[in-house]
Amino acid sequence: MKIPKKENKNIEFKEILKADYHLKEERKQHLAAQMRYLLEVGNGIAVYIIGVKDSGEIRGLSELEFSETVRVLENIAKECSAEIAKVEKFYEDGKLIGKIVVRRVGKKEIENIVIAVCGHVSHGKSTLIGTLITGKPDKEKKAWLYLNVLPHEIERGLSADLHHAILGFKAGKPIFFENPLSKKEKERIVENAEKLISFVDTVGHEPWLRTTIRGIVGQEIDYGIVVVAADDGVTHITKEHLGLLLASKVPVVVCITKTDLVNKKKVEVVEDEISNLLKKVGKIPYPIKNEKDIDVVVDKLEVVVPIFRTSAKKFTGFDLLYKFFLKLPKRKKESNKPFLMYIDKIYNIEGVGTVVSGAIKQGRIKVGDLMLIGPDKTGNFKRVKVKSIEMHYYRLKEADAGFIVGIAIKGVKADKVRRGMILCDPSLKPKAVREFIAEVLVLSHPTRIKNGYEPVIHCNTISETGIFHLIDKKYLKMGESGKVRIRFKYNPQFVRTGDRFVFREGKTKGIGVIERVLG
DSSP states (O other), X not given: OOOOOTTSTTEEEESOOOHHHHTSHHHHXXXXXXXXXXXXXXXXXXXXXXXXXXXXXXXXXXXXXXXXXXXXXXXXXXXXXXXXXXXXXXXXXXXXXXXEEEEEOOOOOOEEEEEEEEESTTSSHHHHHHHHHHTSOOXXXXXXXGTOOSXXXXXXXXXXXXXXXXXXXXXXXXXXXXXXXXXXXXXXXXXXXXXXXXXXXXXXXXXXXXXXXXXXXTTTOSEEEEEEETTTOOOHHHXXXXXXXXXXXXXXXXXXXXXXXXXXXXXXXXXXXXXXXXHHTTOXXXXXXXXXXXXXXXXXXXXXXXXXEOBTTTTBTHHHHHHHHHXXXXXXXXXTSOXXXXXXXXXXXXXXXXXEEXXXXXXXXXXXXXXXXXXXXXXXXEEEEEEEEEETTEEEXXXXXXXXXXXXXXXXXXXXXXXXXXXXXXXXXXXXXXXXXXXXXXXXXXXXXXXXXOOEEEETTEEEEEEEEESSOSOBOTTOEEEEEEEESSOOBOOOTTXXXXXXXXXXXXXXXXXXXXX
């Protein structure tokens, strides 16, 4: 190991730390103050080189001395809302020394708003987000690459999965990325932001519509942005995505993109087209022309739909979007209920193990908590322990409802976890459900729906074939509603009364609300 120079302000040399001396209150507080300074100048990271004198001369430690020194640093870190992130051992000239990395953690007192961005393929969803988070005009048409990072997405120029991005605000101003692909920059923005906008970039290509549905119904979103390109206008995908947002009771915002590609008259035609569509579904369109318009609509978004005109190339309209996001209120989340998160993605990370990610539906979770995960194919839930929590690469000690997080868990292998399972507090007393009764509305169907109909049910992050048995009618046609008994065909799931769902068969056929679970 090459001993680093002490000129690096977040690095401190320590010969040895002894519990019976360094953990006495006065000495402990001195070391804690020193650590807080190192964390501040190191942007949340402090590095201790132990077994080395202040001059840089190697002293060396025994195994017991090494362990005790790490234990003392761990104790000091707790005083500073920090934790030991890494411990490395080295031998120099036969002498044991160590590098201890301390990282600030803690409950982020931050307003976090989740927004799904929807719309037709190539209408500029990823470009809109990429331009927002960098604060720079997209003159070279590269902003979309910040979101579409998979090789086949880059090759085709199309999103094929859900992607996440963040926009932070501090002291009323946005915090921009220099490099949106940098994990350290994401961590920096979460660390410094007083308000955070978490974007869920959905998929506009029709074959991947089920992925967009997952982004809308499975991510606990607060608002939805529907993107409409000025050179193309409203399409069938625009209508489908708008319908999904409205069915999920999510307030909607519309962004007309690519206004630089057409003349003013064409923009007005597209805006009128959008306005007429919104009126048909009972919403009031409201074009945003200045900051006063934002003040008018920001507390009426359950009924009013603001319409922004934007151009990523010329940066038109982005100043109004920043002001709008800054004033956008957080929708109420259920933080006082037992923790519940529907699992969206599963990872097996070397050195960490099983990590599950998703949006927290309700409650609060802390590192060290014991949780349940399931149901498995037999309907059982398994007890696991929370090892760590991260939000956009920023380590948290606890997280609240509405946060999109990755949670490392101990007690289950990654290949035993599937999308649609839940991670929950045992006090929730979850039970696997095979059948439920729901009120459904048929939005689109060429013929009739009758007993034995088998669409795919999308509820939270669940995607499972359901078998319909009509209760009060012999069949259902487009525009009709009725009560249906639905049975999951393959796996039991966790659903509850009041949960909303979408059912599809190639295209979206209808929506429903669970009225009673049958077990």
